[in-house]
Amino acid sequence: MKAKDKVKVASFPSANPFTTKWSGAPPNETEEEAQVRVKLMQEAVRVSKEIDQSLNEARKAIEKKKKAFKVLLLGQSESGKSSVLKNFQLAFAPKHFEEERAIWKIIVQLNLIASIRTILDALKDEYETPSVPQPTPTESSLRGPAHNLRRIRLGFSPLFFIETNLIKILSPDISDPRELCVRAGSGWKELLGHRGKRAADGQESNDRPRSQTVINNENDPTNVLSAQKGDIIALWEDQTVQDILRKRGIRLEDQSGFFMNDVARIATPEYQPTDSDIIRARIRTVGVEEHHFLVERGVDANSDFYITDVGGTRSQRASWVPYFDDVQAILFLAPLAFNQSLEEDSRVNRLEDSLTLWRDICGNKLLATANLILFFNKKDVLNATLAAGVSVKKFVPSYGNLPNDVPHVTKYFKEKFRNYHRKMSPMARPFMCYETSAIDITSMAVLLMGVRESILRQHLRDGDII
Ligand SMILES: Nc1nc2c(ncn2[C@@H]2O[C@H](COP(=O)(O)OP(=O)(O)OP(=O)(O)O)[C@@H](O)[C@H]2O)c(=O)[nH]1
Ligand SMILES: [Mg+2]
Incomplete structure (x- = not known):
């Protein structure tokens, strides 16, 4: 503050216009008149502040709209x-994205199971079409899928059982029991444990543990996938399987939700999907979804x-x-x-x-x-x-x-x-x-x-x- 200003303030120790009679007060103003005048001025200041505030909010709203x-x-x-x-x-x-990470785990797992099913279907078509000459089985870990197809299918049947159950829960009104898709607004994310909105206490929402969602011991594929990790890898790496897929024009690598090259990482009890897994996970959209986020x-x-x-x-x-x-x-x-x-x-x-x-x-x-x-x-x-x-x-x-x-x-x-x-x-x-x-x-x-x-x-x- 400059020295001059200091002097000014010092000359008028109580320079508040609302509390002093000297500031703009008409001559001969009574005590009551002074109180009314002060009240009016206070009201004017309050209204002016309100106008400023709403102008400010309107400006912010326009900026936000822009x-x-x-x-x-x-x-x-x-x-x-x-x-x-x-x-x-x-x-x-990214926080919004993070909140949904846990629910994508089940989608990745279901995508993986769908690829296994595609392979087994291709083998079935191959070996159950009599006119097609059968390739010589390789000495793979599967000891020739042609001879063991039934055994292999049986081995994977718990996974397919889980898959059918989960698809029924997630896509109840979709006619194809093998098709993984969700209707807009069907709340599938909530079903899988995502709370959707922030909690009422303002804390960030965390996804619920699987025990509190539709995922239970019976339909959680995590343990079955982990137990069959070796079989899945062997199936995918088998030369005869690869030959049959190629011959039938099936390029799983180009299909949506392809995770067969990541089985060692995904088929474990500790698996958590990475950002890339989430982007690559496939679930078909049915209907129209309107998303709003900040x-x-x-x-x-x-x-x-x-x-x-x-x-x-x-x-x-x-x-x-x-x-x-x-x-x-x-x-x-x-x-x-x-x-x-x-x-x-x-x-x-x-x-x-x-x-x-x-x-x-x-x-x-x-x-x-x-x-x-x-x-x-x-x-x-x-x-x-x-x-x-x-x-x-x-x-x-x-x-x-x-x-x-x-x-x-x-x-x-x-x-x-x-x-x-x-x-x-x-x-x-x-x-x-x-x-x-x-x-x-x-x-x-x-x-x-x-x-x-x-x-x-x-x-x-x-x-x-x-
Ligand atoms: N390799 C590759 N895969 C992609 C690319 N973009 C999307 N995908 C994958 O393609 C699949 C389908 O993508 P979506 O985003 O589900 O397709 P969509 O247009 O929403 O399909 P609908 O919901 O059926 O209309 C998913 O598995 C994605 O990960 C890409 O640029 N490259
Ligand atoms: Mg879509």
Whole structure:
């Protein structure tokens, strides 16, 4: 404080205008009049403070609204929509992601059991189709799966029993007893022990121990998996098994929820899923799920995320339309799976289906002003497929004699998607396309941060924020 100011204060020891008569008081003011005047002034100050506070809150609300991020994930089934959602959560709300870690354990275990079942089904088809000449069994640890198939199936039957029970609990209204999927809002995470919301005391929610969930001694696969670890590894590493899978065109490695190379790590009593396991775990979405969470750290802490994830099978696509309103952007997932067909209709090529779907989305009038962002997802699968020598031309004759490598294949299909985007969009909009691999958590985090920034910037530019 300067010396001059000090002098000023010293001259008026009780310089509070509300308690002194001298400050602005009319001459001859009575004691009662002074009290009324002071009360009025106090009231005015209170009202002014309230106005300041609500202005402040309104400003904060506008800031928060500006940073609220609303996207819709679209694409065919298994394109990676739910995986992108998990990546968003991991990058922006890691505590929220952490809270769900325990429930993914059972999904990984079920994915593993499903792969074992696929192998045994392939062996059964092989050995029970009389016209097919049988391969010579190897001297594997299984001593020839052809002769031991029944014994092997019997050995794994406790696992399949557990699998059937768990699927019945998790997907009670799904007709296929082998299909692992959950209806939106069915509370499957709560069934598996996740409390969902923070506890009332404000403490962070921890997942309940398995003893307090639907998982009990009878349907917990942990011990059975641990006991059969050696058998599972032997089955997967058996040369005859590998030959049969190859011969029947079954590439388990390319299928969703593939964990057969991780059995030694997963089939143990202590197993806890890693981040990567959670992203790679597969559970089909049925219906439409609306997810809301808050950014947990950084300058945007507490900003809202609204992500709508949908089931991508053909029969579910009509249910997407009501969600086309009020989104800032659509993230469209299209894996370049040129050699695969849809699970729900094996006559339809996956890539062709993605292109048709993209064309419809681009041409949809309800989405005329929406930002469309295309993710060519599963680029790791494309790399592996091309590296394995699978010819694009064989599946897409129009590809002709172009080189069978990643840059040419990507460029070729990018042009196809770009053309539909240009031709079908009711009004011009930028074509945004990224090559992604949703299982590459680090690259995804960087990409998703950039995508969020650009969507929010575009949203502001479009003047949606007042
Ligand atoms: N290798 C690889 N696997 C991926 C990639 N993206 C997703 N996956 C896996 O593919 C499977 C399907 O992914 P999801 O995210 O469940 O697919 P979805 O689009 O939500 O499918 P629906 O819910 O049926 O509509 C999961 O096992 C994922 O881990 C990727 O880029 N590379
Ligand atoms: Mg999904």
